[in-house]
Amino acid sequence: MSWTFLPIVIVLAVLAFIGGRAVAMRRARVAKAHSRPEQHGLYALIWVAVPALVVLIVVSLFAASFEHRLLAAGAPAEVTALEPIRKEAFFADARRLGAGQRTQQAWEQPFAGMLPVEGQRAARIGQTVDFAGIVAALLAAVLGGLFVFSQIRPDLRARNRVEGWVVGVLFTCSALAVLTTVGIIASLLFDATRFFAAVPIQEFLFGTQWSPQIAIRADQVGSSGAFGALPLFAGTFLIMLIAMAVAAPIGLFSAIYLSEYAGPAVRAIVKPLLEILAGVPTVVYGFFAALTVGPALRAFFNRIGELLVGGPLDSLGQHLVTVQNQMALTAGLVMGIMLIPFVSSLSDDIINAVPQTLRDGSYAMGATRSETVKRVILPAALPGVVAALMLAISRAIGETMIVTMAAGAQANLTANPLDTVTTVTYQIVTLLTGDSAFDTPTTLSAFGLGLTLFVVTLVLNVIALSIVRKYREQYD
Template sequence: MSTLLIVALVGALAVVGYVLGVRRAMASADGDLRLLHSLKSYYGQNVALLVLVPSLLVLVIWMTVQPLLIEQSVLGMISNTDVAEGSSRSLMMADVRRVADGLDVAVAQGAMSREAASDVRVDFTNVRERLASVGVAVGSTVTQTTLEAAQKFRALSGTGNMVRGIVVLLIAAAGFGYALKQTDKDFRARNVVERGILVLLIAAASIAVLTTLGIVFSLIFNTIDFFESFPGADFFFGTRWEPSFSGRGGASDLGFLPLIWGTLYISIIALVVAVPLGLFAAIYLSEYASNSVRSIAKPVLEVLAGIPTIVYGLFALLTVGPLLVNIFGADGLLGVNWMSGGTAAMTAGLVMGIMLIPFVSSLSDDIINAVPQAMRDGSYGLGATQSETIRQVILPAALPGIVGAVLLAASRAIGETMIVVLGAGAAASLSLNPLEAMTTVTAKIVSQLTGDGEFNSPETMVAFALGMTLFVITLALNVVALIIVRKYREQYD
């Protein structure tokens, strides 16, 4: 039973429960609203909540736990001798899921009978041909063991989905019956419904906190695993980044310094571009531009924030990089050989700065407009010009908010990946030359997790150490910024 069908049936039962709950409450009061403890809608809402909340909660938990249990059961069928050379159990499990999905497609399209898809004695060559006929490619690493594991995976998934549907519908029906049974004119439906909604709101508010804790703990545990196999001193103080996916973890140089240097260097270049342009644009739009100009210029400027970062990356690779080479290359306008290729820290920094302009300008514009008009009038009354008022009154008053806008732009720059991958290159360098190729922490996290190494190797687990270190650095910067903002913040009536 599919998840969509289960949700549809539970939703339909909740609608029916709402209607019957209202009717039952009215019937117990002989149709007189004055005899009801609560408004009649609360009785229907009580039935709908008891149908929806327990059943959907069980559905979510089931959908989370079932794949883990099935995967553990299927992995028990795969021994170390069954794992193909150059592969791993995780890769083989991915083949199992792919073949299981292919069997479902083959059965659905009539290319294979249900009996043949479930028969472990079926000819493996015939299965390959049937899967290929429905567009499922089966590589050389897929063996008879993979097929048997896929058949078991498919059987367990089908059974689990059927049992899941029955259990969820039974829970929904039980809630339906219990809610209708307690519905009468004296039932305190409003109190129950409001407490239930309060619990749902608290649960919704807790999701962000729990998600953050989950992210932090997952980073911590995997980072600990990394430092158990790689020296921490070599990671934090190493000046070379040369990972090796040959299986010899000791042969890899996983120094963090070149990556954090590239991250900060490119981010600084981006902020040097974005902060002045964004702040000047905000000052013009809030203080000098007419309403007609502002109504056009601000939306056009904010369009930059909606452009996908991959587009910015292509812009850096195809336009900005060659342009810089034409200026600073050996055959460029300046006649110097400072830049040999289009990928460089300057390329990524310039394009990233353009991307960050709307982050700075839009927030700064709103903050400047929030400065009380009385402060402007007081400055003008003392004889100050408009430019003097902006420099000496408005900008100091808006400083904490502007600092927040700059910090938001800095966080966005530190976490950017695609522009760096396409515009800055992949070389980990400690150079001060902005015209050389560099890379960042986020770019290396992506490259390490998409490599060919085992997931438990230092070369792969280093991605979590990089993420944890970047998380701590960003958190420290935010704390320092918060202290600065609180120190200079002024309260206005």
């Protein structure tokens, strides 16, 4: 469905607003009106625009299916006799020809001769459906306009009805948000239940071996199908701890400096520059980790190893490389840099929200600026700072691109930051982008990982909310 009619709908809505306001002003001369003329105009605008937009949306959703059915209903017998896959490919190429595009494959006779004819018919069907949709939308706008202009009178409670429409839109948006959350949880639960029916949940949560490949043949080696997720969560939390060790102190101290020590000129320069980091795509951080941070850390730690212990030697007497580019420390450091503006910006807003009267009272008691920050401002801002840190932790746990390019893919149960590890999000991406069948435990394990990660993040958010409620202070 072409949306070229949308500007016409906007023009009709504006005309309805102007006309409704004019009619309300003219009829208000006879009797005192309940609502202002602008509210009558908004009421007319709603009744003209909303029906037309609803028709456009409905036609857009079902136009493709309707066009396909019409195209299939009038297809030649030779096309109808094709197997379903080839028949769908023929109709797709016919629609491409009708849209002025090239076909994706070469067809033998007699189908090659039928394609231009079917392409022209597909173009005519598309034009007819578009025209019918435009006519239906125009008719809906006209009918809505006739109805609303028959309702405009001095005693019409236009303000209440407009507010009712606004409340309905707000409720619809809230309901969509809730339903989206429910749908996400339901989809995770459904497929995760199928996975846990094949793999015991205790083996999944407490197993120390992760090898989700399932053997296709009985004699196949190296595809035993071990689904112990403990190494994945260990790698995820190891990287998260390294990232927060970087982001938490730097971000919090930056917020304290910008809020309590920096002058207006310094703050106006430093704060935007710091927040530029928040606009850098995560894939760029991944490139930075893989091409810059990883090689630098590898060279540094290998050199330290050679100086301290001499390092292992190969057959030629040269030192072997003991640390690779991909390791938990690389991913954690770069992720921590990414989270600095997140922690800094939220903490800065929270510290600035502390009433100035608390600062003035502390200074009046003879406290220094550092004592005021330590004993007055930070305790008052503690709930918000903790909430900001917990949100940063959730962000670090859910990061995918940086750990994909910097942490590696080996499921190692280790606490050594120099080892290669993998994370839950990386494994989810790997499992859902492979060529395995969807109903196998290999693919369904992604939903088990996703559900577990969702529960972990939910628990962290609940802990953050409980801390905020416990230490929150109310100010007049």
